[in-house]
Amino acid sequence: MTASVSGPAEHAVTVRGSGIVSAVPDLVRASVTVTATRPAVADAFEAVARSTTAVTDTLRGYGVSGPDLATTGLSVHSETTWAEGRGNEVTGYTAATTLQITVRAAGASAPSPAQVVAACVGAGGDDIRLGGLEFDFSDPAALTATARERAWADALGKAEQYASLSGSALGEVLDIAEVDIGDVSPRPVAKAFAAADSAIAVERGEKPTRVDVRVRWRLV
Known part of the structure; x- marks a missing residue:
């Protein structure tokens, strides 16, 4: 908490308020890499293309398509x-492509993100690697607005208390500044794992959204 009461020349009070809203993320982003090593370049590309098609067909079957399914890398x-x-001799070629997928919560009867990820990994077989998981919100603006309201209420309560303690009352607002504190929560990351037929538990938990505000009032 930051608070200051200025001298007689200015006669103002500055406080900092915080607002936090915690909610269960409703989407999961994952980075999926399909890779294959073969004696010839064409064979490596063909193997990657075959596995990638199986993965994307599976994802589309679960409704993951359009902007939620994007190729972000291709290499050999x-x-x-x-x-x-x-000296050095070429023994083969490794081709790889990376997909960025977004799995959205679609209701209680819909497949869970864990089931979608497991199906994706199963479709790719031994050629697929899961780089990580990131949990987020489809509408972060609504959560930020609520956190901002709570930050304002927190700042106002503090300012009113300081005004009362100093024998004054709050006047007009002189300055408002939203304070950037960066990301307040670690993002879960899953290590790469081999193909599996059953879903590996993916716990979304709760992720906080925080807003800090610094407000300056005139004291009267």
């Missing part, structure tokens, strides 16, 4: 080994 590189007297 050679695999080499060092041989005595011959």
Whole structure:
């Protein structure tokens, strides 16, 4: 908490208020990489294309499409080994593509994010890797607005108390500034895992949205 009461020349009070709203995230973002190593470049690309098609078809079957399904990377590189007297020799080629997916909560009867991710991993087989999970909100503005209202109420309560303690009353608002405190919650990250037929538990928990405001009132 920050609060200050100015001297007689200015006769004002400045306080800082905080507002926090916690809610269960209603969407999950995941980074999925499909990779394959084969003796020839064409074979590596064909294997990646085949697995990627299986993954995207599965995701679309669960309603993950449009802006919720995007290719964010495509690469190929050679695999080499060092041989005595011959130096580095190419032993094959690894192709990879990365998909960014967003799974949205669609109601109690809809598949859970865990089931969708498990189906995605199962469709890709041994060629798929899950890079991580990030939980978020589809409408963060509504939560921020509520947090902002709570921050204002917090600041107002403090200012009224300081005014009373100093034998004054609150006058007009002289200045308002929203204070940036950065991300207030760690983002869950899942390590890459092999293909599985059953869903691995994905607990969304609650994620807080916080707003801090600094307000200056004239004292009368």
